[in-house]
Amino acid sequence: MTTRTPCALMMVRALVIAMVFGVGMSASTLAGSAEDPQEAAHAWRVHRGAYFDSLWGVDIVGVKLVSSGWMLQFKYRVTDPEKAKELLGNHAKPYLVDEASGAKLAVPAMENVGELRQAAVPEAGRTYFIIFGNANKIVQRGAKVSVEIGSFVADELIVE
Structure with a gap:
């Protein structure tokens, strides 16, 4: 027996209701109707994660x-x-871009700490982070964003 998430059960119920009552609904409408940002982010990683692993040598955990x-x-x-290597070097400035507004957020630099990102020799299996300032709270939970670091671009990431 397989286990189903509450979101999957809601989609199945909505599809059955649509079929019984003849209501025209597409699968994309059902998937996006009440999707939790955490589930959407997981779906992004499932569908796009292999690309970043093979090309850039990273598994994106999320935003x-x-x-x-x-x-x-x-x-x-x-x-x-x-x-x-390119993601952890100091030569390329990282930016996070809000896809809805086009706002480009940078990495803040603290006086005694420096930039809030890790710059080191990469180690396999280690998790790294970059912190971006979100002045005026422009980016909200569920928003789609892109992360740009030199020629590295991860687009349509879902903010959890």
């Missing part, structure tokens, strides 16, 4: 609101240190 929404944390796990 989360932190510090009461004033900052965003982008986390990724290194699977191939040689391919992941």
Whole structure:
């Protein structure tokens, strides 16, 4: 017996109701109707994760609101240190772009700490992070964002 998530059960029920009553609903309408940002982020990782693993040597963990929404944390796990070098170098400035507004958020630099990102020699299996400032709380939970670091671009990430 397989287990189903509450969201999957809701989709099945909605599909059955649509079939019984002849209501025209597409699968994409059902999937996006009441989708939880955490489930949407997981679906993104399932469908797009292999691309970033094979090309960039990273497994993207996700983007989360932190510090009461004033900052965003982008986390990724290194699977191939040689391919992941560009993400951890100091030569490329990382940005997080809100796809709805086009706002480009940068990494804040603290006086005694420096930039809130890790710059090191990548190690396989280790998880790294980058913190982006979210002034005025422009980016909210469930928003689609892109992370850009030099030629690395991860688009349509869902903020958890």
